Amino acid sequence: MIRRLLLAACFSLCAAHLQAQAFEPGLLVQSNGDTLRGLIENNFWTEPPTSIRFRAQADSPDQVFKPRQLRAVSFTQGRYFRYEVLPIDHAAETRLEKLTLGYSPDVRRDSVLADVLLEGPVMLLRVVTTSTPHYLIHLPGQPILDLSERKYLRNTTGNRVITDGNNYQTQLNLLFGNCPAAVEQASKIPFTPEGLAAVIQTYTTKCTPNQQPTRSWLAESRPRRRTAFQGGLLAGVRYNRIESVYTPLYNPTTDGACVDCRPRPFGGLYAELFQPGRRTAVYGELSLSSFRSKGQRYFAADQGGIVYAPFTYQALLGTARLGVRVFLPLPHDQQWFVGLGYELNKVIKPKVVDNANPLFTPNPQDLGYASTTLLPNISTGWRHKRLTVSLDGQLYVTGNVEDDKGALFGSNFALRLGLGYRLGRNPDVEAQPK
Numbered sequence: 001m002i003r004r005l006l007l008a009a010c011f012s013l014c015a016a017h018l019q020a021q022a023f024e025p026g027l028l029v030q031s032n033g034d035t036l037r038g039l040i041e042n043n044f045w046t047e048p049p050t051s052i053r054f055r056a057q058a059d060s061p062d063q064v065f066k067p068r069q070l071r072a073v074s075f076t077q078g079r080y081f082r083y084e085v086l087p088i089d090h091a092a093e094t095r096l097e098k099l100t101l102g103y104s105p106d107v108r109r110d111s112v113l114a115d116v117l118l119e120g121p122v123m124l125l126r127v128v129t130t131s132t133p134h135y136l137i138h139l140p141g142q143p144i145l146d147l148s149e150r151k152y153l154r155n156t157t158g159n160r161v162i163t164d165g166n167n168y169q170t171q172l173n174l175l176f177g178n179c180p181a182a183v184e185q186a187s188k189i190p191f192t193p194e195g196l197a198a199v200i201q202t203y204t205t206k207c208t209p210n211q212q213p214t215r216s217w218l219a220e221s222r223p224r225r226r227t228a229f230q231g232g233l234l235a236g237v238r239y240n241r242i243e244s245v246y247t248p249l250y251n252p253t254t255d256g257a258c259v260d261c262r263p264r265p266f267g268g269l270y271a272e273l274f275q276p277g278r279r280t281a282v283y284g285e286l287s288l289s290s291f292r293s294k295g296q297r298y299f300a301a302d303q304g305g306i307v308y309a310p311f312t313y314q315a316l317l318g319t320a321r322l323g324v325r326v327f328l329p330l331p332h333d334q335q336w337f338v339g340l341g342y343e344l345n346k347v348i349k350p351k352v353v354d355n356a357n358p359l360f361t362p363n364p365q366d367l368g369y370a371s372t373t374l375l376p377n378i379s380t381g382w383r384h385k386r387l388t389v390s391l392d393g394q395l396y397v398t399g400n401v402e403d404d405k406g407a408l409f410g411s412n413f414a415l416r417l418g419l420g421y422r423l424g425r426n427p428d429v430e431a432q433p434k
Contacts, residue, residue, distance in 0.1 A: 022278070022426065026075040028054055028065065031083075040075060041329070044226070046276045047128045048112040049073070049081065053329065061331050067113045080217050081113040084125065087143075092132050092150035096162075101153045103165055107146070115221050117193055120214030122200045126193065126221065135196055137175065145175055149191065166191060172199055179207035193218060228278070228427045231271035232386070236418030238266045238289050242370050243398070243412055259294045259312075270420055272325065283339060285321040288348075290314065291369060313367050315350035319343055323376065327383070339379040343394060345369050370396035370412045381418075388420035 023039040030036065038060070041053035052065045052073055073081040091106035093099055110127075114136070118124035123138040134148040150165040168191050176182035182203040189195030197218055204214045240260040268287030275281065292314045323341020330336055350367035372394060379392035396412035 023053075023055060023058070024075050024078060026073065026078070028052065028070055028074075029072040030065075031069055031071055033071070040073065042075065042078065043278045044228075044276060046226075047130075048114060052113075059332065062329070068111065070113070073113060075220075078220050080116040080119075080220065082116050082125070083111070084114050085109055085111050086114060086125065086127060086136050087146055088127060088129060088134055089146050089148060089150070090129060092129075092134070092148040092165075094149050094151050095131060099151055099153050099162065101155075101160070103152050116217050117221055118197055118200055118214045118216055118218075120212075121204050121208050121210075122214055124193070124197060124200055124214075135193060137196070137200065139175060142175060145171060147171060147191070147196070168196075172196075176203050176207075179203050181206040193221075226276050228274040229271065230274070230422055230424065230427060231269065232420055232422040232424075233267075234270045234285065234287060234418055234420045235265070235267040236390075236416055237263045239263050239415045240291050241411075241413050242291065242293060242396070257294075260292045262292075264290050266319075266416065266418075268319075279327060281325050281327070283321070283323050283325045283341060285319070287319045287321075289317050289319070291317050292353075293367075293369070295367070309355065311352050312354035313350050313352045315367060315369075316348040317369055318346040318348050320346075321377070323379075325379070333385055335383040337379075337381055337383065339381075339392070340376040341379070342376055343372060345372075370410075373397055373408050373410050375408055386422040388418075388422070390416075390418045390420065392416050392418070 022042045022044075024042050025038075026040040027038075028036045028040070036054060036056070038054060038056040039058060041062075043049065049067065052067075052070065054063045054065060055061070056063075067083055070083050072083065086109065087107050088110045089105045089107050091100065091104055112127055115126040116123070117126055117135075121140065123136075125136040125138070127134045127136065132148055132150070134146050137145045137147070139145075147168045148166065151162050152165050153160045154163050169186050169189075172186035173183050176186065176199065179202075182199050185199045185202045189198055197216065201213050201216075205211050239262070241258055242260040243258060266287050266289035268285060270283070270285045272281040272283050292312065294310065294312050296310045321341050321343045323339055325337045325339035327335045327337040347367060347369050350364050352367075373396065375395055377392055377394035379390055381388055381390035383389075392415075394414045396410050396414070398410040398412060
């Protein structure tokens with residue numbers, strides 16, 4: 001049981017990127033200069049978008065654009081992206097296991113849709129690579145400056161020490177050296193987008209001919225949330241293929257006969273935690289159903305010898321599931337998804353309904369349910385707004401198989417056809433100004 005729970009936890013923590021589709025008003029400027037106004041899917045990107053999904057109207061078919069097909073993407077009440085070719089130092093790292101010995105930059109020119117933080121005489125852009133945010137400053141007549149957090153290792157008296165390689169204040173002084181007010185401001189700021197913007201605003205208001213502040217997108221560029229939570233009700237039909245299990249002297253065997261080959265209703269609650277990018281979600285579920293099974297108990301008779309008492313029992317089955325779902329968008333607010341997960345079952349209120357030996361009462365702790373294999377359950381389904389239709393399957397260990405193969409594959413299984421209904425609003429859509 002503990003092994004399966006650990007597998008489920010590790011499996012879910014490895015998830016990262018799914019969708020609760022959120023289309024918001026905005027515009028696209030294509031590479032040929034044409035402007036398209038309509039609805040843009042907001043995936044709450046952390047790294048630069050690799051595609052943009054656009055609809056002219058709410059009921060229009062989706063159009064997908066690659067970054068190279070665009071000049072700009074702007075949400076009416078949100079972020080603004082520009083397609084730029086930028087020098088990015090891919091060696092900038094802060095993760096200990098990725099640090100290099102010595103300062104060794106790896107600058108490459110990348111074509112990306114960059115987050116615009118300031119737009120005007122001096123541009124401030126943001127690009128995130130893996131876990132490192134890069135802030136790029138474009139001052140006319142000067143090379144684009146890439147500022148980012150970075151650390152590296154250096155040898156000191158036989159030991160390796162971590163050194164901060166982010167000399168942003170020195171680089172700002174060199175870039176704005178002809179503006180004393182900006183140089184003074186640079187000596188005071190922390191390394192944050194707000195701090196960098198303060199230096200640029202000082203430069204544009206003190207040391208440019210127009211002395212006008214640069215248009216700021218800082219407030220709009222802040223992601224509204226990294227994750228989004230939603231949940232609802234779940235109901236459907238479950239088909240159990242469970243063999244009868246006999247228990248002679250603590251040595252489980254099976255006769256291979258199916259004792260619960262019938263559909264049974266189930267119901268419960270589900271929840272999803274959508275990750276940045278809204279393409280992957282951690283999925284959890286609590287449900288309740290029923291099942292029926294058979295068993296036998298061997299014991300010593302008064303006159304000597306061994307006799308057995310076959311019995312039939314039924315019980316409620318509580319099921320907890322934890323896993324990951326990956327969603328793919330379809331036209332008209334529809335989605336298709338696939339998922340993997342693990343489950344933990346608990347038998348509740350078992351009751352013997354047929355006992356060949358009324359003098360013998362089975363121990364309730366012996367009335368169990370089949371054990372899951374190490375393979376995860378698999379699921380697929382379709383979603384449209386609040387409704388979700390899902391189909392999933394789970395393998396269970398065969399009672400008389402004790403080798404490694406039996407831990408992965410079994411002849412027992414459960415199939416479920418479910419219908420989910422989301423309670424509450426889509427949190428991403430709810431955040432939109434009205």
